[in-house]
Amino acid sequence: MKFAHMADCHLGSWRDPKLHSLSIKAFMVAVDKCIKENVDFVIIAGDLFNTSFPSFDSLNIATKKLKQLKDEGIQVYVVPGSHDFSPSGKTMLDVLENAGLMINVVKGEIINNKLNLKFTLDNKTGAKITGMLGRRGALEKSSYEQLNKESLENKKGFKIFIFHSAITEFKPSELDVIVSNPLSFLPKGFDYYAGGHVHTVMERKQEGYGLIVYPGPLFPNSFKEIEDLGTGGFYIYDSGDIRFEPIKIVDTFHIDIGCENKTPERVREEIFEKIKGKDLKNTLVTLRLDGVLETGKPSDINFKEIFDKIYEKSAYFVMKNTNKLASKEFKEVKLQKESIDELESSLINEHVGQIKIENMNINKEKELTKKLINILSAEKNEGETNTDFEKRVKQDVFKILEEEKTI
Amino acid sequence: MKGQILSGEFGKIIIRQKSDENIELGELLVTEDKNKMILQVYDLIYGSQLSQQNLELISGLKLEENTDLEFLDKELRNYNLALLKPMITLQGDSVKLTKTLPKVFSEVREVTKQDLKFLSKPKNPLFVGKLRSGSKFLDVDIFLDGEKAFSHHILIPATTGRGKSNLTSCMLWDSVGKDYCGILVLDPHDEYYGRNKIGLKDHPDKNKVVYYTTENPPTGAKTLKINLKSFKPHxxxxxxxxxxxxxDAMIAYYKRYREEWIEAVVTEKEVKGDFFESTLAVLKRKLSSLLNIDSVEGKISCKGVFDTQAGESTLKDVVGELEDSKVVIIDTSSFSGQAELLIGSLISTNILGRYKNYKAKGELKDKPVISIVLEEAPRVLGKKVLESGSNIFETIAREGRKFRVGLTAITQLPSLIPREILANINTKIILGVEMAPERQAIIESASQDLSSDNRNIASLDTGEAIITSNFTKFAIPVKIPLFEDFIKHDSKKEMKNDFTGVKLE
Structure with missing residues (x-):
């Protein structure tokens, strides 16, 4: 048995066209590799798309590549992820499934108030596949709590569980703020646990469970991920052995300068020193600056000149992060948090409790605010009218408020 | 009417019991003069109008000669006397410590719910039981100010079988979902979550209860994993x-390898310093044994809780959960005592450190108070243990209240805890204690004068307690409900199942 396990493709992520196209290319390369490797089937553990209603070009590419897999006789098994599943329960994955391009394995029935997941049988290999979707704010928790694990555990054969959640026990320290579910939510005794959602690469043989694998994204989804991962990739399982298959579309080069007590001129010189003699052809360059400058402001650093210099070396793209760069003249400016999640949490913490809501304590208010932020960050889909968009967002908001019993 | 005051002195008021009434040790009585005074019975003795010699003679006649002797006006001649101590005086709506004697021949009566209206519910109520009068209890709920009580430490001393676990279960249940506190329970008997019985898992706000265990975690529980990088030598x-x-070798390793220091010790990496090989070998053996890890071909092999890959965020998660006012139970039943203390020490150090930091930034008042529940407290707070070196629990006992971090220490042997630490524990919920030295240790460190309560404490039955606290006006006798009965009124919330996204057939 040979299968590919990918996750977090996030087709449609990155606003910048150059990075956007890298993300799309990564998916195309991954599919091509799967065909070349002649895998029996492909698993996508959530977040194929970056939103539940992806743009035309993302959908176009996905359909084309999934069709190629289908034509090669390679079945694709998926679970919806927190990005490509909307709070109202709609997802473009349904359309792709109806077109016969993939199978969503999150199927089951309710018996005595318990969720009994059903296995999807891969006819080629006999592998039994099931799984659980991921929802924003780990709302899939409720389904896990009612999951009849015993019926899954008792089933014999080669079993795969696909999921899109962080596991509390295996969360890396740099992702400690990510909402996660405990390992005990997962049914035991599966041969392979195909994880998604966490953008780090991890494989672990867990006693009582089996092989738990996170492939990370196919292409990094943030500045920090580009720094940490460089490149994305996926896993190939081949008769008991697994290997990580990196996807390298461009080279990466990271410049990290501590600017504490340095002048803008000195910083500029150090950057030039770092790129001196470097071949940056087809390279994605990240430039991170932090600390408090001795004199001047961050805007006194001539980034245009620096970027021009890097592009002169045929770099593919240059991006900078100066969130933690400050000047002495503006000490009162708070240093920004690393991720959007952290920033949002910090803002919520600052403002929570200002308006009194009946039957709502501080922690509940925090949770509700986070959920509402997630919903209200939805973007209008291509072809969607303003009225439909408004209606969709309203529906999602009311659903959450109803769940919290605030209306 | 229960009786009448006839003589005595302050702190030892003697009353005669009315013949058809029954007075119990520990019972609360009321005398009303200009003001209302609440008194408590601390001893009972016989009284008689006849001399001891005559009483003995009459008894002899009845026993040896089988005579049919009866006393004339027997209720008048033989009776019971009760020794009472004043508790408080009520002047209108205000409550004051008693400083006067009631009038001789004042009548005393049973305490009623009406007399106890002054026992109001504090801002952050922590339920501890019903007011007890002797062995009877009144329908008056007794609450401590939970925020103050938890931050200024609580001691629960009792002989085995007197209801320590039941009381702790009730207190924990009552604390779940309260924003003012987060509680860390190091549970060596795995009894509070209720894996196979009723427990905190059945609380209506069960999402406010977090359970860490190593043994076959039930759904929703977390597998306890602690990353080796979390540890520092201290x-x-x-x-x-x-x-x-x-x-010194540990510190040298830490300086050289920072968070990888344990791995370096166990895989025998080089370290600067004049250390004997045997010193390093013993250190390796001790750490390997305590942490259940080994070195295989230069790589660490982990078999239990401590791990090189998993558990990176456990410490932050636990502290975060406590800050979110959750009750965090750590099942330590499968650990050695040392491993349990190590985990407790690691988490407690982190909590105190973080709260010290909040204080420095002026953010402490917005944080919930955190209490660390320690079973068999002398294991970490015992005189002998502390003689061989201080630890984080002693630090918390001494200075934790300044940072809103407190201990809830449970023990059968309070006398093993140093006197100054006992004195720092401002609330004591005393259950039955049979051993005299243990009672003495409690009485000497109580917040109220319990010098006449030695017998009272010894006679406390299962579930009966006396609360002595800096935050109560007097030592309050309470009856703690049975946990199973206590939780009945908190009906389970109807959980709304949400299977959104699952394709249901």
Missing amino acids: HFDGVFYLTDAQK
Whole structure:
């Protein structure tokens, strides 16, 4: 048995066209590799798309590549992820499934108030596949709590569980703020646990469970991920052995300068020193600056000149992060948090409790605010009218408020 | 009417019991003069109009000669006397400590719910039981100010079988979902979550209860994993004995390898310093044994809780959960005592450190108070243990209240805890204690004068307690409900199942 396990493709992520196209290319390369490797089937553990209603070009590419897999006789098994599943329960994955391009394995029935997941049988290999979707704010928790694990555990054969959640026990320290579910939510005794959602690469043989694998994204989804991962990739399982298959579309080069007590001129010189003699052809360059400058402001650093210099070396793209760069003249400016999640949490913490809501304590208010932020960050889909968009967002908001019993 | 005051002195008021009434040890009585005074019975004795010699003679006649002697006006001639101590005086709506004697021949009566209206519910109520009068209890709920009580430490001393676990279960249940506190329970008997019985898992706000265990975690529980990188050398203080040379070696490793230091010790990496091979070998053996890890071909092999890959965020998660006012139970039943203390020490050090930081930034008042529940407290707070070196629990006992971090120490042997630490524990919920030295240790460190309550404490039945606290006006006798009965009124919330996204057939 040979299968590919990918996750977090996030087709449609990155606003910048150059990075956007890298993300799309990564998916195309991954599919091509799967065909070349002649895998029996492909698993996508959530977040194929970056939103539940992806743009035309993302959908176009996905359909084309999934069709190629289908034509090669390679079945694709998926679970919806927190990005490509909307709070109202709609997802473009349904359309792709109806077109016969993939199978969503999150199927089951309710018996005595318990969720009994059903296995999807891969006819080629006999592998039994099931799984659980991921929802924003780990709302899939409720389904896990009612999951009849015993019926899954008792089933014999080669079993795969696909999921899109962080596991509390295996969360890396740099992702400690990510909402996660405990390992005990997962049914035991599966041969392979195909994880998604966490953008780090991890494989672990867990006693009582089996092989738990996170492939990370196919292409990094943030500045920090580009720094940490460089490149994305996926896993190939081949008769008991697994290997990580990196996807390298461009080279990466990271410049990290501590600017504490340095002048803008000195910083500029150090950057030039770092790129001196470097071949940056087809390279994605990240430039991170932090600390408090001795004199001047961050805007006194001539980034245009620096970027021009890097592009002169045929770099593919240059991006900078100066969130933690400050000047002495503006000490009162708070240093920004690393991720959007952290920033949002910090803002919520600052403002929570200002308006009194009946039957709502501080922690509940925090949770509700986070959920509402997630919903209200939805973007209008291509072809969607303003009225439909408004209606969709309203529906999602009311659903959450109803769940919290605030209306 | 229960009786009448006839003589005595302040702190030892003697009343005669009315013949058809029954007065119990520990019972609360009321006398009303200009003001209302609440008194408590602390001893009972016989009284008689006849001399002891005559009483003995009459008894002899009845026993030996089978005579049919009866006393004339027997209720008048033989009776019971009760010794009472004043508790408080009520002047209108205000409550004051008693400083006067009631009038001679004042009548005393049973206490009623009406007399106890002054026992109001504090801002952050922590339920501890119903007011008890002798062995009877009144329908008056007794609450402590939970925020103050938890931050200024609580001691629960009792002989086995007197209801320590039941009381702790009730207190924990009552604390779940309260924003003012987060509670860390190091549970060596795995009894509070209720894996196979009723427990905190059945609380209506069960999402406010977090359970960490190593043994077959039930759905929703977390597998306890702690990453080796979480440890610093000082976390081992008081956990096991190390020679000075071994301690120095630990520090040298930490300086050289930082968070990888344990891995470096166990895989025998080089370290600067004049350390004997045997010192390093013993250090390796001790750490390997305590942490259940080994070195295989230069790589660490982990078999239990401590891990090189998993558990990176456990410490932050636990502290975060406590800050979110959750009750965090750590099942330590499968650990050695040392491993349990190490985990407790690691988490407690982190909590205190973080709260000190909040204080420095002026953010402490917005944080919930955190209490760490320690079973068999002398294991970490005992005189002998502390003689061989201080530990984080002693630090918390001494200075934790300044940072809103407190201990809830449970023990059968309070006398093993140093006197100054006992004195720092401002609330004591005393259950039945049979051993005299243990009672003495409690009485000497109580917040109220319990010098006449020695017998009272010894006679406390299962579930009966006396609360002595800096935050109560007097030592309050309480009856703690049975946990199973206590939780009945908190009906389970109807959980709304949400299977959104699952394709249901």
